[in-house]
Each structure stands twice: as structure tokens, then as C-alpha cells.
Amino acid sequence: MFHKIQTSNILCVGAGGIGCELLKDLALSGFRRVQVIDLDTIDISNLNRQLLFRSQHVGMPKCTVACEVATNMVPPLTLPSDDGNDDDDDEKPTNNDNNNTSNNLPSILYQAHHGNVCDTSKFNVPFVKQFDLVVNALDNVEARRRVNRLCLAADVPLIEAGTTGYLGQVTVIHKSSGVACYECTTQETQKVYPICTIRSTPSMPVHTIVWSKELYKLLFHSKVDDSMLFEDPEGEEPSTYMAAVSNLRNSEEDKDGLLFSKAVRDVLHDLCSTEIQKQLDMGRYKAAKKTPTCLDVSILEKGMTAITPPSSTTDIWSLEESVTALATCLREAQTTPNENLLEEFDKDDDMAMRFVTAASNLRSSVFGIEPLQSLYSAKGIAGNIIPAIATTNAICAGLQILQAFSILKRQLMLEQDRSSGGEKENGDDVAGLQLDKSCFYVNCIRNRTRNGLYLTAVPLEKPNPNCFVCKNAVIPLTLNVNEWTLQELLHRVIKGRLGFEEPTLMLQGDFIWEEGDGADEEEFKMNLPKKLSQLPCGGIQHGTVLEIDDNSQSLNVCVTITHKDEWDGDEAPEDFPFVVGALPPKKKDDVENKPAAGAVAVSSTEPTKSVNADNNDDDDDVVLIIDEDEAKIDTVENGGKKMAAKRSIDENADGEKPTKKAKTKPSKEDNNVEVIEIED
Numbered sequence: 001m002f003h004k005i006q007t008s009n010i011l012c013v014g015a016g017g018i019g020c021e022l023l024k025d026l027a028l029s030g031f032r033r034v035q036v037i038d039l040d041t042i043d044i045s046n047l048n049r050q051l052l053f054r055s056q057h058v059g060m061p062k063c064t065v066a067c068e069v070a071t072n073m074v075p076p077l078t079l080p081s082d083d084g085n086d087d088d089d090d091e092k093p094t095n096n097d098n099n100n101t102s103n104n105l106p107s108i109l110y111q112a113h114h115g116n117v118c119d120t121s122k123f124n125v126p127f128v129k130q131f132d133l134v135v136n137a138l139d140n141v142e143a144r145r146r147v148n149r150l151c152l153a154a155d156v157p158l159i160e161a162g163t164t165g166y167l168g169q170v171t172v173i174h175k176s177s178g179v180a181c182y183e184c185t186t187q188e189t190q191k192v193y194p195i196c197t198i199r200s201t202p203s204m205p206v207h208t209i210v211w212s213k214e215l216y217k218l219l220f221h222s223k224v225d226d227s228m229l230f231e232d233p234e235g236e237e238p239s240t241y242m243a244a245v246s247n248l249r250n251s252e253e254d255k256d257g258l259l260f261s262k263a264v265r266d267v268l269h270d271l272c273s274t275e276i277q278k279q280l281d282m283g284r285y286k287a288a289k290k291t292p293t294c295l296d297v298s299i300l301e302k303g304m305t306a307i308t309p310p311s312s313t314t315d316i317w318s319l320e321e322s323v324t325a326l327a328t329c330l331r332e333a334q335t336t337p338n339e340n341l342l343e344e345f346d347k348d349d350d351m352a353m354r355f356v357t358a359a360s361n362l363r364s365s366v367f368g369i370e371p372l373q374s375l376y377s378a379k380g381i382a383g384n385i386i387p388a389i390a391t392t393n394a395i396c397a398g399l400q401i402l403q404a405f406s407i408l409k410r411q412l413m414l415e416q417d418r419s420s421g422g423e424k425e426n427g428d429d430v431a432g433l434q435l436d437k438s439c440f441y442v443n444c445i446r447n448r449t450r451n452g453l454y455l456t457a458v459p460l461e462k463p464n465p466n467c468f469v470c471k472n473a474v475i476p477l478t479l480n481v482n483e484w485t486l487q488e489l490l491h492r493v494i495k496g497r498l499g500f501e502e503p504t505l506m507l508q509g510d511f512i513w514e515e516g517d518g519a520d521e522e523e524f525k526m527n528l529p530k531k532l533s534q535l536p537c538g539g540i541q542h543g544t545v546l547e548i549d550d551n552s553q554s555l556n557v558c559v560t561i562t563h564k565d566e567w568d569g570d571e572a573p574e575d576f577p578f579v580v581g582a583l584p585p586k587k588k589d590d591v592e593n594k595p596a597a598g599a600v601a602v603s604s605t606e607p608t609k610s611v612n613a614d615n616n617d618d619d620d621d622v623v624l625i626i627d628e629d630e631a632k633i634d635t636v637e638n639g640g641k642k643m644a645a646k647r648s649i650d651e652n653a654d655g656e657k658p659t660k661k662a663k664t665k666p667s668k669e670d671n672n673v674e675v676i677e678i679e680d
């Protein structure tokens with residue numbers, strides 16, 4: 001078994017919190033052939049828990065440093081002799097055993113790939129096939145989906161893990177063992193907030209924080225209309241603050257700063273007072289639980305004249321202090337060269353965070369929302385941060401290693417059995433790995449079970465027969481074939497929702513779209529703006545079966561189309577998969593820049609992905625989801641690429657309770673399942 005460990009090829013995807021623990025465990029267990037993929041570089045904020053990194057590594061690729069450090073942790077071939085002498089100073093492990101070929105061991109090689117696992121040109125099915133198993137240490141749904149599909153296509157076992165604070169899960173996915181894949185179960189969405197709530201009727205601190213992030217964009221983004229608070233000043237009845245906003249954006253530095261201060265004051269006054277009063281006069285808040293109150297002018301004046309902004313990150317700033325903080329941020333921004341000013345909010349940017357804390361507290365006070373937030377707590381909400389717990393990462397990585405041992409043991413058994421020509425193991429057919437017999441779905445929970453356990457193991461689930469990824473299930477899709485264009489279908493559904501990377505689309509055996517290696521995209525470009533019903537080969541009509549192929553992940557599925565003029569979101573079927581649609585939004589630019597809720601009705605438990613895949617590069621972004629009807633306009637917190645940062649593979653809504661599986665599956669006493677016990 002140890003020889004098997006030393007000689008097997010392992011792929012580790014991700015070298016962050018879980019990845020560092022994993023690589024350390026792999027190295028100390030004696031694994032010699034490990035390849036690591038990670039796209040990130042080391043940030044100072046990683047050092048508290050990503051144990052392979054030190055301050056001198058900041059800025060370097062995670063995978064490179066992790067490989068270097070882990071290599072030196074692989075125990076030497078000659079173990080220290082136990083002479084009873086505790087003084088082991090002269091027995092420091094050295095890895096100069098790479099020339100030792102006498103025992104047919106491969107040299108120690110921890111190989112780094114600094115790149116995105118979704119890069120189809122580098123990481124494809126043949127690449128994955130060279131490994132005995134793959135271990136995931138990722139933090140987002142998109143990358144997990146990708147690895148899931150690659151491993152299924154290559155039929156290589158995948159050990160998946162995820163943690164959220166104190167909660168963690170580890171599971172094993174393997175095509176030919178007949179167990180569920182990552183996409184057999186739906187993943188939680190981030191919370192969704194209707195835009196009208198953010199713009200007009202906030203009731204929670206998070207609403208005012210989202211609003212402040214948009215305000216930041218409204219004031220600093222080069223494209224002012226990128227903010228959801230933007231309204232065309234030339235349009236009919238724009239909000240009262242728009243004129244002051246344009247004035248502030250255009251204001252030049254003046255000698256004594258008075259003009260600039262006036263511009264700042266005007267914006268704050270319009271946002272916190274004039275606009276609120278206007279809405280009150282229009283009766284907008286009649287039904288509101290709490291009627292908003294305009295910000296007291298004296299607070300604004302006092303705050304504007306104070307010079308020293310608040311500095312505490314843990315105290316809650318008074319309203320005057322918040323005004324001072326905001327004015328200071330705006331002055332700072334005015335004197336910062338454009339290229340140094342962040343256009344979009346970033347929780348790790350000091351000025352941006354002070355701005356958002358101050359602005360959201362002013363807005364919260366106007367709407368009577370409690371509690372107000374310190375900078376520290378606002379940062380948690382703004383960055384959608386559930387603190388990473390190093391211990392949970394360590395536990396889950398350890399559990400992954402145990403699962404790896406189980407898998408290698410099965411592989412070894414199979415190899416030995418085959419070489420001896422036998423077919424049976426204790427009467428069992430060992431023709432396949434049958435990992436369902438040796439691996440488990442393990443939950444790491446915060447509140448122990450009735451039996452006093454913090455770790456519970458249950459058998460791996462069977463595949464979901466409706467899973468289009470591992471079960472080739474047909475996908476039902478409901479939409480308006482006379483309104484949707486091929487472009488929208490590709491971006492919103494096929495790539496956005498279904499995760500195809502390089503789809504080829506076929507109607508009755510004829511191509512209507514092709515991309516990827518060797519594809520002639522030019523040939524089909526003219527189809528993109530066409531309405532689905534107008535496409536060649538008879539078009540996509542009610543009842544059409546559309547075939548989608550993706551060589552990059554060896555995926556081939558059929559989609560059956562149901563035409564529907566309009567979709568009422570409430571009608572959305574709950575069953576999986578459930579890609580359903582309605583009319584596209586009317587505004588053209590919304591189609592380009594923003595995904596549409598309602599346009600693709602999303603089950604509440606599905607991973608919400610930004611349709612604008614090219615643009616979702618910030619894990620802290622609020623992705624706006626805009627429908628033609630403002631009442632249906634939504635935002636999705638963190639809907640971008642790294643949306644599931646800190647999102648576990650099976651996390652529940654409040655991120656705290658044990659998962660459904662942990663709660664509902666009986667433990668050892670009830671069903672003979674192996675249960676790992678740890679001490680309280």
C-alpha cells in the first residue's frame with residue numbers, strides 16, 4: 001500500500017485553504033507524484049491559514065510555492081533507525097533520494113500549473129486521465145463543475161471537499177462506481193435581493209450595503225450607467241440626486257476646496273433627504289413597516305465641517321462621523337490619480353470600505369434599519385464573508401486523504417486481482433473500483449449529533465436520474481422561441497446555466513453553432529442575432545430537440561424545447577433540471593451587460609451564475625439581474641465566478657445547521673455505516 005502511495009499520480013486542484021492542508025498531508029503521507037493547479041497568487045490575507053506560505057511569498061503563485069514547500073516535507077526513503085535515542089538532530093529528512101531508483105520509486109515531483117482549471121486548452125480529458133485520482137480544494141461552483149465533468153469523462157475518482165466556517169463536507173465522485181456526481185444535487189444560490197428593495201425599500205443592513213456599493217460605482221466608475229442607481233439625467237423624472245452626482249463627477253479641484261465641498265454636500269443631501277422626501281410625497285412608503293425619515297440637515301452640516309474622520313474599525317460611527325468619513329473619502333478620491341482609483345468596490349480597498357460603511361449607515365438610519373455597522377462588520381457583509389476556519393480546512397483535507405487511501409486500496413486490490421487472473425474478492429466481483437463500497441460522504445458539523453459525533457459518514461448517494469451531466473438526462477427548456485436569440489440562448493442558458501465551455505449546437509443533425517478547437521465560428525456568426533424560430537434547419541420551435549455537444553468536457557446532451565409566450569416566475573417547476581425561460585428584457589444594453597432574472601427563472605437552490613461570463617471576475621461583485629419590469633429586478637450577491645467562495649458543496653441556507661444529510665441519515669447504530677468518532 002505504501003508503494004502504491006509513493007507511485008500514484010495525484011492531481012490537486014486549488015492551493016488555498018484546503019489545498020495547503022492537503023498538500024502537506026499528501027507530502028507527509030509519502031506521495032511523490034503530485035501536480036497542482038491554482039490560478040491565484042499569494043495574498044497577505046492568506047498567511048493566517050494557508051500554512052505553506054510565508055510573508056516572503058506574497059505575490060508569488062500559490063501553486064509554485066506550495067509545491068516547493070511540500071516537496072521538502074516528503075519523508076526520506078531511509079527512515080531514522082529507532083535507537084531509543086530521542087536526539088534526532090542528525091536525522092533531518094532530506095530529499096536527496098531522487099537518484100534512488102533501486103526500488104523502482106519515481107522521483108519526488110510536485111509540479112505546479114499556474115492557471116485556470118477551466119482553461120480547456122491545457123486541462124482537458126487526456127490531461128486528467130494520467131492521474132490515479134483528483135482531489136479538489138476549490139472555492140467556487142464553476143471550477144468544481146469543470147473538474148467534475150473532466151473526471152467523469154476520464155472516469156478518474158474525484159475527492160471533493162468544501163468548507164463554510166465550521167461546516168465541511170467531503171465526498172467521492174466516480175463515474176463507473178455509479179455514485180452521484182457534483183451536479184446531481186443542486187447548489188445553493190447566494191441570496192437574491194430585488195433591485196427595488198435595494199433602491200427604494202431596504203429593510204436589512206445588507207440592503208443598504210449593496211446600495212452603497214452601487215453608490216460607489218455611481219460616483220467612481222468610468223461608465224456611470226454601470227451603477228444600478230444610475231438614471232439618465234436627461235430622461236423623464238430622474239431621481240433628484242442625479243444632477244448633483246453629475247456635478248460632483250465633473251467638479252474640478254478648486255483652490256480652497258469650497259466648491260468641491262458644496263458638490264459633496266449636495267450629493268449627500270439629495271440622497272439622504274431630497275429624494276426621500278420626494279418619494280414620501282409621492283406616497284411610495286405608505287405600506288412600509290417603517291416610514292423613512294430624511295437625514296437631519298444639522299447632522300449633515302456638522303459632519304461636513306468636522307475635519308478628522310473616524311478611524312475605529314470596530315466602533316460604530318455616529319451619523320456625523322459617517323458624513324465626515326464620506327466627505328473625506330470623496331476628497332481623497334478627488335486627489336487620487338484616476339489610474340489608482342478603483343472603479344468598483346473592493347472590500348480590501350481601505351477607502352472603498354470606509355465609503356461603504358459610512359454611506360450604508362446613513363441610509364440605514366434614514367430607513368430605521370438596525371443595527372448600524374462598524375467598518376469591520378460591514379466588511380463581513382459587503383464581502384459576503386463567512387470566516388474561514390483553519391481547523392475545518394485541516395479536518396476536511398485529512399478526510400480527503402483518508403478517502404484517497406480507500407481509493408488507492410481498491411485500485412491496488414483491483415490491480416493485484418487482475419494480475420493474478422482472479423475475478424472475485426470474498427465472492428464479490430471486483431471488476432470495477434466500486435468506490436461506493438469503500439468511500440463515504442462525510443460531514444463535519446458544528447453541533448454534535450445525538451450520539452455525540454462531530455463527523456458523520458454516510459454512504460455515497462446514487463446518481464440523480466435527472467442529472468444531465470452524469471446521466472445524460474434530457475433537459476427541458478421553456479422559453480419564447482420568437483423572442484430569444486441564439487446569442488441569448490448561448491450566453492444565458494447553455495454557457496451560463498449549463499456550464500458548457502465550447503458548445504456545438506445541432507438541429508436535426510445539422511450544425512447551427514460551433515466553437516472551440518478547429519471550429520469555424522465565422523460560418524455561424526450570422527445565426528447569433530437570429531430569433532430561435534428563425535434559425536436555419538427549421539429553427540427552434542415548440543417540441544424541437546436541440547443537441548448540444550462539448551468536446552472539451554466530453555459532454556453531449558439533448559434539450560427539448562417548449563415554447564411559451566410569457567413565463568410567470570411562480571410557475572417555475574421545482575424538479576431538476578428545470579431550465580425555464582421567458583421573454584428577454586427589452587433594453588438592449590441590459591442584454592449585453594446584465595443577466596436577466598425572470599428571463600431565466602432560477603430554482604432557489606441552483607448555483608446562480610452571471611450570464612455575462614466574461615465580466616464576472618470579482619468575487620465581491622453584486623451582479624445585477626434586470627428584467628423589463630422593475631418590480632422583477634433582482635440582484636444576486638456574489639453571483640460571479642468565485643460566487644461560491646467559502647461555499648460548501650452541500651451547505652444549507654444559514655450556513656450553520658448540520659446539512660440535511662447529516663440530519664436525516666441514521667448513524668452507525670441504525671444502519672451499520674462507519675462513523676468516525678472524535679472527542680469533544
Ligand SMILES: Nc1ncnc2c1ncn2[C@@H]1O[C@H](COP(=O)(O)OP(=O)(O)OP(=O)(O)O)[C@@H](O)[C@H]1O
Binds near residue numbers: 016645
Ligand atoms: N478555476 C480555478 N482554477 C484554478 N484554481 C482555482 C480556480 N478557482 C479557484 N481556484 C483556487 O482555489 C483556491 C481556493 O482556496 P480558498 O478557498 O482558500 O480561497 P482563497 O482565495 O485562497 O481565500 P479567500 O477567498 O478566503 O481569500 C484558491 O487558491 C483559488 O486560487
Ligand SMILES: [Zn+2]
Binds near residue numbers: 180185463468469471
Ligand atoms: Zn450527476
